[in-house]
Amino acid sequence: MQITVKLFATFRNGRFKLDRQEFRTGTDCRTIVLGLGLKEEEIGVVLVNGRHAALDQVMLDDDTLSLFPLVGGG
Amino acid sequence: MNKILRVNMTDLSSKLETVPAAWAGLGGRGLTSTIVAAEVPPTCHALGPNNKLVFAPGLLTGTPAANSGRLSAGAKSPLTGTIKESNAGGTAAQMLARLDIKALIIEGIPQKADTWYSLHVSMAGVTIQEETELIGKWNFDVIEAVEARLGKKTGLLTIGPAGEMKMTAANISVKDPDSKLRSHGRGGLGAVMGSKKIKFISIDDAGAPKVPIADPEKFKTAARTFAKALLEHPVSGEGLPTYGTNVLVNILNEAGGLPTQNFKVGQFAGADKISGETMHDTIAARGGKVKHGCHAGCIIQCSQVYNDKDGKYVTSGFEYETIWGLGADCCIDNLDDIARADSIMDDIGIDSIETAVMFGVAMEAGILSFGDSKEMLRILSEEIGKGTPLGRILGGGAGSVGKAYGVTRVPVVKNQGIPAYDPRSVKGIGITYATSTMGADHTAGYAIATNILNVGGYVDPLKKEGQVELSRNLQIATAAVDSTGMCIFIAFPALDIPECLPALIDMINARFGIALTGDDVINLGKHILKVERQFNIEAGFNNTHDRLPEFFSTETVAPHNAIWDFSDAEIDEFWNF
Numbered sequence: 001m002q003i004t005v006k007l008f009a010t011f012r013n014g015r016f017k018l019d020r021q022e023f024r025t026g027t028d029c030r031t032i033v034l035g036l037g038l039k040e041e042e043i044g045v046v047l048v049n050g051r052h053a054a055l056d057q058v059m060l061d062d063d064t065l066s067l068f069p070l071v072g073g074g
Numbered sequence: 075m076n077k078i079l080r081v082n083m084t085d086l087s088s089k090l091e092t093v094p095a096a097w098a099g100l101g102g103r104g105l106t107s108t109i110v111a112a113e114v115p116p117t118c119h120a121l122g123p124n125n126k127l128v129f130a131p132g133l134l135t136g137t138p139a140a141n142s143g144r145l146s147a148g149a150k151s152p153l154t155g156t157i158k159e160s161n162a163g164g165t166a167a168q169m170l171a172r173l174d175i176k177a178l179i180i181e182g183i184p185q186k187a188d189t190w191y192s193l194h195v196s197m198a199g200v201t202i203q204e205e206t207e208l209i210g211k212w213n214f215d216v217i218e219a220v221e222a223r224l225g226k227k228t229g230l231l232t233i234g235p236a237g238e239m240k241m242t243a244a245n246i247s248v249k250d251p252d253s254k255l256r257s258h259g260r261g262g263l264g265a266v267m268g269s270k271k272i273k274f275i276s277i278d279d280a281g282a283p284k285v286p287i288a289d290p291e292k293f294k295t296a297a298r299t300f301a302k303a304l305l306e307h308p309v310s311g312e313g314l315p316t317y318g319t320n321v322l323v324n325i326l327n328e329a330g331g332l333p334t335q336n337f338k339v340g341q342f343a344g345a346d347k348i349s350g351e352t353m354h355d356t357i358a359a360r361g362g363k364v365k366h367g368c369h370a371g372c373i374i375q376c377s378q379v380y381n382d383k384d385g386k387y388v389t390s391g392f393e394y395e396t397i398w399g400l401g402a403d404c405c406i407d408n409l410d411d412i413a414r415a416d417s418i419m420d421d422i423g424i425d426s427i428e429t430a431v432m433f434g435v436a437m438e439a440g441i442l443s444f445g446d447s448k449e450m451l452r453i454l455s456e457e458i459g460k461g462t463p464l465g466r467i468l469g470g471g472a473g474s475v476g477k478a479y480g481v482t483r484v485p486v487v488k489n490q491g492i493p494a495y496d497p498r499s500v501k502g503i504g505i506t507y508a509t510s511t512m513g514a515d516h517t518a519g520y521a522i523a524t525n526i527l528n529v530g531g532y533v534d535p536l537k538k539e540g541q542v543e544l545s546r547n548l549q550i551a552t553a554a555v556d557s558t559g560m561c562i563f564i565a566f567p568a569l570d571i572p573e574c575l576p577a578l579i580d581m582i583n584a585r586f587g588i589a590l591t592g593d594d595v596i597n598l599g600k601h602i603l604k605v606e607r608q609f610n611i612e613a614g615f616n617n618t619h620d621r622l623p624e625f626f627s628t629e630t631v632a633p634h635n636a637i638w639d640f641s642d643a644e645i646d647e648f649w650n651f
């Protein structure tokens with residue numbers, strides 16, 4: 001299945017902004033995160049199609065996964 | 075120790091008063107709101123002689139506590155008609171604290187309608203002088219002239235032409251350590267200062283002693299723990315200094331909560347171009363400063379110095395809300411033009427949030443087109459800056475232009491522009507907008523932390539459950555924090571790191587030799603909110619004013635097709651404490 005992966009803030013360093021990637025059906029967020037060389041405890045916010053998700057959420061074909069470190073402002 | 079400096083502009087007199095016992099434990103917002111509630115008739119005209127303008131440094135301001143240099147300004151707001159507190163960085167707060175001034179109260183209105191004044195505050199007290207040379211001048215010229223007259227180190231609170239013309243979006247600007255500006259932005263306090271015919275207040279703290287600390291050892295230990303928490307938390311320690319508050323553009327855009335095209339949709343196609351990440355790279359490439367503090371002692375440093383492509387200074391203190399408003403909400407993806415607009419707004423002395431929201435409404439009204447940044451720049455300096463009839467309508471803020479042009483999608487609560495976060499898709503902040511004693515104000519109870527950023531836990535932004543309680547807890551805590559002189563961004567570590575808040579309370583205790591508990595601080599927050607609400611009730615407000623504009627309940631917002639679906643009774647639960 002095809003997943004759009006978007007990275008933000010420091011996660012972009014040495015990686016990418018946006019990429020379409022191919023994964024096996026049934027892949028969860030955690031697998032994708034670890035595959036990017038990110039550690040679980042670095043993850044601040046996970047959005048799947050613009051909604052907050054847990055790392056064990058299973059991805060579906062054509063989903064968009066957005067990953068952020070903990071960030072804030074206001 | 076500790077005095078109240080009272081200036082009467084009607085008879086041009088001043089006096090130093092001892093602090094009444096009831097005010098002794100208060101600072102910042104707690105003190106400005108208490109004084110306004112005690113001394114200003116709630117039904118008075120905000121620009122008339124019975125309103126008072128009050129400045130108060132926080133309880134910890136002037137001490138070595140990190141991030142404690144914020145100044146509160148309070149009055150009845152000419153924009154909202156409610157009580158108002160707006161706090162800002164800059165150098166003035168710490169100077170007033172060293173001068174042992176707990177509050178500066180300015181009352182009355184001069185009898186001569188066409189005479190302007192300045193105030194000068196120093197160890198010798200206050201002098202009131204007639205001012206002619208700087209009337210009509212924009213803020214950066216005022217800074218230059220006052221520094222030439224009184225020296226580079228002089229602290230300064232000033233109003234630009236917007237404040238002189240009593241526009242209800244006018245701010246009060248505060249000089250920062252680099253002779254640039256920070257602002258008491260919201261609620262039109264610049265118009266109140268203009269109504270009192272005060273162009274600027276200069277401050278000289280030469281000869282002032284250090285702020286006394288009752289238990290220096292205890293203070294030192296607590297201050298160290300506190301600073302460690304600020305530097306350790308990923309938001310205050312890394313995110314804010316690297317990307318500034320503008321890091322929020324992308325995350326709000328991804329979550330569908332970035333109000334775009336005057337709150338029509340929740341995502342902006344040009345988000346990447348105006349994002350914190352892009353801004354960071356642009357600043358670095360042009361030799362600006364990625365991080366910068368608005369006052370000495372800020373260790374988070376969310377501010378920055380933004381240069382143009384030739385490496386020349388354009389603006390600093392370039393915040394997410396401004397960039398969102400002039401960017402996504404006005405469909406402008408040119409960060410350089412937004413930076414220029416930010417600088418003009420500082421220079422003419424107008425609130426960058428109110429003005430950004432206003433431009434979204436003005437574009438919907440057809441005064442200019444969505445995306446037309448050049449016309450926006452022209453309007454700022456040629457219409458608002460010069461006070462043409464159109465400029466005065468626009469300088470009245472989002473509600474003003476909405477009314478004048480018959481626009482129905484006008485994002486305001488209690489006539490104050492709704493900032494940067496769509497309340498339909500981030501429902502916790504909607505409760506804050508609806509219920510805040512200040513009118514729509516995101517800082518009053520920053521539910522974004524828990525709705526979007528996973529700070530202080532998580533409450534689903536698209537569901538109603540838990541939002542009222544979340545907003546209530548945050549608004550109570552914020553009212554207390556706003557009384558300490560702390561920058562509100564200490565809330566990020568305070569929500570997540572257990573040692574942070576106790577260390578803050580320990581610093582207050584060590585400073586004054588008292589023994590406040592966590593419960594005392596929460597009770598202080600509750601008390602402040604209730605004092606403010608009582609003022610508003612006596613000014614004519616009731617629960618029917620704690621509502622969002624109708625369009626939020628009738629128009630869904632893409633991409634989640636979210637709608638504002640709280641019942642009146644559910645919102646009113648907020649005040650059940």
Ligand code: SF4
Nearest residue numbers: 367368372374376561
């Ligand atoms: S973090 Fe930002 S707003 Fe807060 S004190 Fe520092 S520069 Fe000012």
